[in-house]
Amino acid sequence: MFDYKLLAALAAVVEQAGFERAAQRLGLSQSAISQRIKLLEARVGQPVLVRATPPQPTELGRRLLNHVQQVRLLERDLQAQVPQLDEDGLPERLRIAINADSLATWWGSAVGEFCVKHGLLLDLVVEDQDVGLKRMRAGEVAASLCASERPVAGARSVPLGAMRYRAVASPGFIAQHFPGGLTPALLAKAPALVFGPDDQLQHRYLAGHGLAGSFQHHLCPSSDGFLRLAEVGLGWGMVPELQAREQLANGRLQELVADRPIDVPLYWHHWRNGGLLLGALTEHLRQGRWLVALPGLSSDGVNQ
Incomplete structure (x- = not known):
């Protein structure tokens, strides 16, 4: 039978990205955390962590972390029935x-209302929609919202809809870089805004204009900052329609080409044995209508 104090130490080291913060989280000394990890490795007969900065779980470590995530959620259901x-x-x-x-x-x-009703606190790990599932695969999270449809082993995937992105820039930027209208040659020379190294939306937009390869771009790993940089004319970028509605309506931003959006499907991934709370949150998200409907998706959120 597992010693869950040892597994809790493993989870804390990975989630807190280090032994020192893990010790603070569990109210223990750093040496005590280290001893628990060593004892866990002795019991399973192989390493559970790669001692890097930050520490990374091994393949066995990921499997143990997945187990811990699901046990935590199931324990919550039991505590609701037996408060003692x-x-x-x-x-x-x-x-x-x-x-x-x-x-x-x-x-x-x-x-918002769901969390208040269920007394739920969120610990959100921000990742690009194209790579968020790696956190779940590593056993670091109980659920993931990302663009990948295929779930990891032991999890389910539910389509929620699509985020609609539009290629936008300030009127001044468009006048400077596309004075006679947008052409592939001019687009290839105009500086872009990119959220981070995993952000491929601008690449997709360029590919739609027959362009490939490297291009000039600013890196801005902030959604609000990204929008602000577009408004002040530093570059063009793919911005969520939900985020840019006001700026598009008042003219502070304009589309490079009218009505040429890119829709990015979003999927909610959750553990199969995630307990009642995770199941209720999944159902709540599935029934909502916050995103653009996906073609072929029925009203109950099932692919046709």
Whole structure:
């Protein structure tokens, strides 16, 4: 039978990105955390962590972390039925990987009332929508909102809809770089805005104009900052329609080419044995209508 104090130490080291913060989280000394990890490795007969900065779970470590995530959620269900088992009496904290654009637009409206009703605290890990699932695969989160449809082993994937992005820039930027209208040659020379190294939206837009390869761009890993840089004319970029509606309406931003959006499907991934709370949140998200409907998706959120 697992010693869950050892597994809790492993989870804390990975989630807190180091032994020192893990010790603070669990109220232990750093040496005590280290000893628990060594004892866990001795019992399973192989390493569970790669001692890097930050520490990374091994393949076995990821499997153990996945197990810990699901046990935490199932324990929450049991504590609701037997309150005496909840020694701390603290609200449940759910660790979720989410893309920055969803966090900056529709996510708060979608989950605000749910969290208040269920006494739920969120621990949000921000990742690009194309790579967020890696956090779940590593066992670091209980759920993930990302663009990948295929779930990891032991999880389910639910389509929620699509984030609609539009290629926008300030009127001054467009006048400077596309004085006679947008052409592929001019677009290839105009500086772009890119959220980070995993952001491929601008690449997709350029490919739609027959362009490929490297291009001039600013890196801005902030949704609000990205929008602000576009407004002041530093570059063009793919901005969520939900985020740029006001700027498009008042003319502070304009589309490079009218009505040429890119829709990015978003999928909610959750553990199959995630307990009642995660199941209720999944159902709540599935029934909501915060995103653009996906073609072929029925009203109950199932692919046709």
